[in-house]
Amino acid sequence: MTDKKNTPSKNDKTSSDSQSELDTLRQIVFGAAQDNIEKRINTLEQQTLSSFSKMEQLLEKNVKTIKAQMEDGFNNLEDKLALADQSQDKRATEINNYADQISSALEMAEANSKQENDELHERLNQEIKNLSSTFTEQLEQALAKLNQVSSELNSSKTDRKTLAKLLASVASDLETGED
Template sequence: MTEKHSPDKNDKSSPASELAHLRQIVFGDAQKDLEQKMTQLGQSLQSQLKQLEQQTTRQFNQLQSALEHHVQQLEDKLLNADKGQDSKANELFTLSKNLSSELEMAEAASKQENDELHKRIDHDLNALSNKFSEQLKQALAQLTQVSNELNSSKTDRKTLAKLLATVASNLETGDDE
């Protein structure tokens, strides 16, 4: 008859520990080698990950530094552009102010010149009007005098024509003064 192996109540080893013991017997050195290789691979992986992390951190820092440098350059350019724009705006404001002042002065001078010109024209017109009125009065007086003389002396027509031509000539040239 065959004997069946039944666990003893006194046998304290569990099936898991027996399985581990059997593995040790069967796989023994190969398992140790595999565990060592796995440990070495884990350490190698950790080392490479650490190197990769350091390299990534270094590259990130370089990129951040380059980015900050470029941002600083752009800020400087913007600041210079702003200063240039402010300078041009101030220059335009000053020019506008100067032009406005010059325009006001020119308008005032022009108004004064126009007023003076109007006064001079009015004065000259009055003087000419008075002069022509005076000359007209004198011509009429001479004509009346000549007419009276003609009526009283009864001179001929040729003498009268010469006299009227002289009066007309005097009126044109203003020689009667």
């Protein structure tokens, strides 16, 4: 077998010649326009790259600015929260102190009230004893006088008018004895 594959054929040579002629014709007919289009494409590419670069720089600058503003805002919020916490702690301490003072005052008032109640009860008991003994004495006196009058009546057998006068005098004695 002969090596036909490795040797270029005449057809291949003709086709490459016609290709180069076609390229030459294209260059002649479209060359100026193609060069102009390629220049415009290159210019547009440079402008686009330049614009992207400027936009990227502007975006980085804006991101840095926003980041700095956010950090400042967060720092301000942290400071305000710290002040609010301090104020809240101070108020809580004041309230606790006030509650302790009120509790102490209530305990003292309760102790004083208990002491006053005990003293009042003691005085009432003493007054009740005094009144009881006074009424007992007056009752005994009234009974003694009634017995005396009764015995006088039995012995003298006085009339009803005398008895009424006698009872009236006993009643008036009882009234004056209470005062």
